[in-house]
Amino acid sequence: xATVASPAxxxxxxxxxxxxxxxxxxxxxxxxxxxxxxIGKRYLVTAFVFLILGGIEASIMRLQLAHGDLRLVTPEExxxxxxxxxxxxxxxxxxxVLSGFSNYLWxxxxxxxxxxxxxLNAYSYWTFLLSGVFLYSSxxxxxxxxxxxxxxxxxxxxxxxxxxxxxxxxxxxxLLTISTTAGAINFIVTVFKLRAPGxxxxxxxxxxxxxxTTSFAALFALPSLTVACVMLYLDRRFGTxxxxxxxxxxxxxxxxLFWIFGHPWVYIVVLPAMGIVSDALPTFxxxxxxxxxxxxxxxxxxGILGFGVWVHHMFATGLAPLAISFFSAASFAITIPxxxxxxxxxxxxxxxRPVIRxxxxxxxxxxxxxxxxxxxxxxxxxASFDQxxxxxxxxxxxxxxxxxxxxxxxxxxxxxxxxxxxxxxLMDERLGRWNFWTMFVxxxxxxxxxxxxxxxxxxxxxxxxxxxxxxxxxNLITTVGAFLFAVGVLxxxxxxxxxxxxxAPAGPNPWDGPTLEWATSSPPPPYNFxxxxxxxxxxxxxxxxxxxxxxxxxxxxPTLEAEKTTLETSPLDGQLTDVLHxxxxxxxxxxxxxxxxxxxxxxxxxxxxxSVAGAVLVLALTIGWLWPTARALEEA
Amino acid sequence: xxxxxxxxxxxxxxxxxxxxxxxxxxxxxxxxSLFAYLLFSYFYLGSMAxxxxxxxxxxxxxxxxxxxxxxxxxxxxxxxxxxGIRRGLVGRLRAGLLATxxxxxxxxxxxxxxxxxxxxxxxxxxxxxLFFTITGFHGAHVFVGLLMIAVITLRAFLGxxxxxxxxxxxxxxxxxxxxxxxxxxxxxxxxxSPYLG
Numbered sequence: 001x002a003t004v005a006s007p008a009x010x011x012x013x014x015x016x017x018x019x020x021x022x023x024x025x026x027x028x029x030x031x032x033x034x035x036x037x038x039i040g041k042r043y044l045v046t047a048f049v050f051l052i053l054g055g056i057e058a059s060i061m062r063l064q065l066a067h068g069d070l071r072l073v074t075p076e077e078x079x080x081x082x083x084x085x086x087x088x089x090x091x092x093x094x095x096x097v098l099s100g101f102s103n104y105l106w107x108x109x110x111x112x113x114x115x116x117x118x119x120l121n122a123y124s125y126w127t128f129l130l131s132g133v134f135l136y137s138s139x140x141x142x143x144x145x146x147x148x149x150x151x152x153x154x155x156x157x158x159x160x161x162x163x164x165x166x167x168x169x170x171x172x173x174x175l176l177t178i179s180t181t182a183g184a185i186n187f188i189v190t191v192f193k194l195r196a197p198g199x200x201x202x203x204x205x206x207x208x209x210x211x212x213t214t215s216f217a218a219l220f221a222l223p224s225l226t227v228a229c230v231m232l233y234l235d236r237r238f239g240t241x242x243x244x245x246x247x248x249x250x251x252x253x254x255x256x257l258f259w260i261f262g263h264p265w266v267y268i269v270v271l272p273a274m275g276i277v278s279d280a281l282p283t284f285x286x287x288x289x290x291x292x293x294x295x296x297x298x299x300x301x302x303g304i305l306g307f308g309v310w311v312h313h314m315f316a317t318g319l320a321p322l323a324i325s326f327f328s329a330a331s332f333a334i335t336i337p338x339x340x341x342x343x344x345x346x347x348x349x350x351x352x353r354p355v356i357r358x359x360x361x362x363x364x365x366x367x368x369x370x371x372x373x374x375x376x377x378x379x380x381x382x383a384s385f386d387q388x389x390x391x392x393x394x395x396x397x398x399x400x401x402x403x404x405x406x407x408x409x410x411x412x413x414x415x416x417x418x419x420x421x422x423x424x425x426l427m428d429e430r431l432g433r434w435n436f437w438t439m440f441v442x443x444x445x446x447x448x449x450x451x452x453x454x455x456x457x458x459x460x461x462x463x464x465x466x467x468x469x470x471x472x473x474x475n476l477i478t479t480v481g482a483f484l485f486a487v488g489v490l491x492x493x494x495x496x497x498x499x500x501x502x503x504a505p506a507g508p509n510p511w512d513g514p515t516l517e518w519a520t521s522s523p524p525p526p527y528n529f530x531x532x533x534x535x536x537x538x539x540x541x542x543x544x545x546x547x548x549x550x551x552x553x554x555x556x557x558p559t560l561e562a563e564k565t566t567l568e569t570s571p572l573d574g575q576l577t578d579v580l581h582x583x584x585x586x587x588x589x590x591x592x593x594x595x596x597x598x599x600x601x602x603x604x605x606x607x608x609x610x611s612v613a614g615a616v617l618v619l620a621l622t623i624g625w626l627w628p629t630a631r632a633l634e635e636a
Numbered sequence: 637x638x639x640x641x642x643x644x645x646x647x648x649x650x651x652x653x654x655x656x657x658x659x660x661x662x663x664x665x666x667x668x669s670l671f672a673y674l675l676f677s678y679f680y681l682g683s684m685a686x687x688x689x690x691x692x693x694x695x696x697x698x699x700x701x702x703x704x705x706x707x708x709x710x711x712x713x714x715x716x717x718x719x720g721i722r723r724g725l726v727g728r729l730r731a732g733l734l735a736t737x738x739x740x741x742x743x744x745x746x747x748x749x750x751x752x753x754x755x756x757x758x759x760x761x762x763x764x765x766l767f768f769t770i771t772g773f774h775g776a777h778v779f780v781g782l783l784m785i786a787v788i789t790l791r792a793f794l795g796x797x798x799x800x801x802x803x804x805x806x807x808x809x810x811x812x813x814x815x816x817x818x819x820x821x822x823x824x825x826x827x828x829s830p831y832l833g
Contacts (some may be wrong), residue, residue, distance in 0.1 A: 061820050116655045187663040211820060219662060223670035227677065240758050240765035248762035250684045253677055454684040623787055633796060
């Protein structure tokens, strides 16, 4: 049971806590760790590897399109490139990178020692990694997915695409949904059960509102993708007729299922990123976020409205005008909560005293790009205008302004902001500014002209075009900009690696930030906080200078040093309810993920014995995983 | 400030729902969505069908009605077992779990018999694909539920549960009730709704 300790810097206490929380060195520790900080960093690094892979694919495409009539790649190779590029960026980079931040930060933001389900956390990382390996193993047999990232039937049915290409796609995505679902459940239970005492739900950072909203959205939206991918796989490999018009199926069923999932997914990859800005921007404006409550509610509203707009991806499919009008109106409505957030950020800068450092630059850049991407989104929400733009480069421009502008720029800001916390080292500020301006100029130079090539009528997903029809210049500018942008991303990677090796020491709170993660050392100890804090306000570290503020207690309280435990509190008020025992490091998650991957390879090559053996192993490992420990039984 | 420690004392014993319970509820939420999308697909393709839906007329209810009753009964035995251990009655827990296990296995067996009597296969038409995929997904959930029940039955005989300590039983019972509720939705959609049109 807990004791009350003071002062927090008690060395003996540190030793006792390390005994429970430190991951053992060696191979067992590498594969068995359940520390959310290690898992979070792995998520971030792995997502960046996928970003670079997707970037390489994009660069090859931009070289191919730099001028008309080039023959750098074949049409079939080009199909694989744009499909892999889209799938990689949207599924294996944009969402996992945000999971990385949330995994690393959540327990630190709420004063807990780990996530609610640490082993499940490790499991969602391993399945994420292995699903990506599964997808990219398609390159080894030269049969990468080639149906575009949304893989429309009937083109992707077996009669038009007999290879393994789309089977890799469908199965890899099902694997990934397992990972994302596990992660979503973990985030929700953590935010509602593990907050430090006193941290009522209206005191959590906006990032947590973002990730909680997207976790709920994932739970309700991902099954639609799973169902679609299962049907596609069954149609392709077992001859079912879901999407076969001749057999009573319907190709539009795929589009409905895909976009019922797909549009909430857009918000899944942006809401936590917007949360990063809502939390980091105030630090650089030296004041709390303007209209916290409204921004939090706008986040949730966006997540809910996101389920009601999917048909705007299908305006050109000949649906009834009434349906199109309804979804067009809903798509306009969803701009309102987004605009609320934009005005809250602008007001925060306006009423603050901005300190212009690299994270601030990335956040300001993000606001600009968000507005441009938002306006082109309003344009495509207008059904009549969309008829002209569907499947042109205008849509490509829009999706990149949204995904790079609202995801990658906040991610870069978040990296610069929390890198000192993760490593104890500061990132290079000079290189940081070069980094920002290269990315910002390169991005706009590369992607703004795509609006124009789209309006000129250039369709997306063509591997080349005849030169001399007025598309050459605008495409050349796009290619130059894209490569400049790639150099910018490279500078980010260089800055991370260089600062990791020889950055200046950061100290616990280099930016003078207001939230709990800055109260512990950089990098934090394995147990995060020696003393579980008692939270009295939204800004525990700024209370002395904010007049109307509660009082938090950070250096006195329960230390929970006798066993590996953390506190459980009530969902809304954050009142203490129990002490939770946390699991030890274990190999079950990684073995379970490997067995699951083996099962999926069995399904891919249609080897009955491999899929059955894999499935039996999966079930056996599940039972082993959940079997109670001797300690749990003793307590009973 | 000793409030935290004092609170610990105060709340000790009056335990809130555990994280494991929350995890199970969220799993049920996402699995429920999965079936919602499957049934959406059924009604969507039904509404788009040019010929009669289902193609061979409404399915026979001869086997499925007794089978539905069986599954509902199994929810009853599960509740009986779970409410037993809440009062510390280990014998009732064991008996209830065994009865649930038997009822669940019989349900799957009868479904197998029904499959063998169908005149169509998953590849005959989109209706066949939907029928076998939706009932198959549900059957798979019954199978997983039965595995869970088998494990906690074993644990019940090993003496793992008693009055105040039966979290796994409660979580599994929620899953089992969920599987039954899903079946009622599947039954209403696939078997009863064709008789309405």
